[in-house]
Amino acid sequence: MNTLVSYLVKKISETNSQxxxxxxxxxxxxxxxxxxxxxxxxxxYIIFYLFSLQQYYIVIFLFFCPIRLFSGGFHAKTYWGCFFISFVTFCVMIIIGKYITINILTSIVVLISSILLVYIFSPVDNINKRIKSKERRNKLKYLSVVITSLLGGMSYMIPNKFFTTAVLAIFMAVMMMMMGCISNNKDKNCSSDN
Incomplete structure (x- = not known):
């Protein structure tokens, strides 16, 4: 993979020296x-499609990834570690979302807690790409809060059979953010000090 990317970037640099x-x-x-x-x-997607669970996967993808994009989170040290941790996390969310139903009160508590945790701890630095400016850190924090809030509201608008999956995806994105915060030297790189 890295060889292919290096080749691609080299070709781009050769054709465009700017x-x-x-x-x-x-x-x-x-x-x-x-x-x-x-x-x-x-x-x-292919694996979940084979088990007719692709709709749950799409719901998780839509409710998990946007939060993760702005708030950051846990990163495995290797590609395969990431692949399997993510896959297991998605499987757990699908199984719980498909077979367990949460009520409105529980969902409200989970979503409000998620928003508060995002406000306190986001964004979490990626070990490969640190957030250097306070302005960027604050922008990512507020984007994370807004996205989490919007997705929380949207979870009440999707079909009932996917509701638990959506709420769980939001909660797991926040839990992965917390794990990333903990793994980054015991909160050293979390923004709770901002």
Missing amino acids: FTELELKKMNYGFVCLFDEITKIIPY
Whole structure:
């Protein structure tokens, strides 16, 4: 994967010399992240499709990933570690979401708690890409809170059979954020000190 990305970035730099070394490094990192995600998203979809669970997977994807994108979270040290941790997490959310129903009061408590935790602890630094400016950190924090709030509201508008899955996806995104915060040197890189 890295060889393919390096080749692609090299070809881009040869055909367009206006990119600086820093821009090429950012491009390389972006392509690696993109290919890593694509090589997880597609196999997961295929596996869940084979078990007729693709709708639950799509709900999880839509309610989990946007929060994670802005708030950050736990990152495994290797691609395969990430692949299997994510897959198991998605499986657990699908199984619980499919077979357990939560009531409105419980969902309200879970969603309000999730929003508060996002406000207190987001964004969590990725070990490979630290958030350096306080302005960017604050922007990501507020985007995380807004996205979590909007998704929480949207969870009440989807079909009932997916409601628990949506609420659980939001909650798990927040739990993964907390795990990332803990794994980053016992809250050293969390924004609770901002």
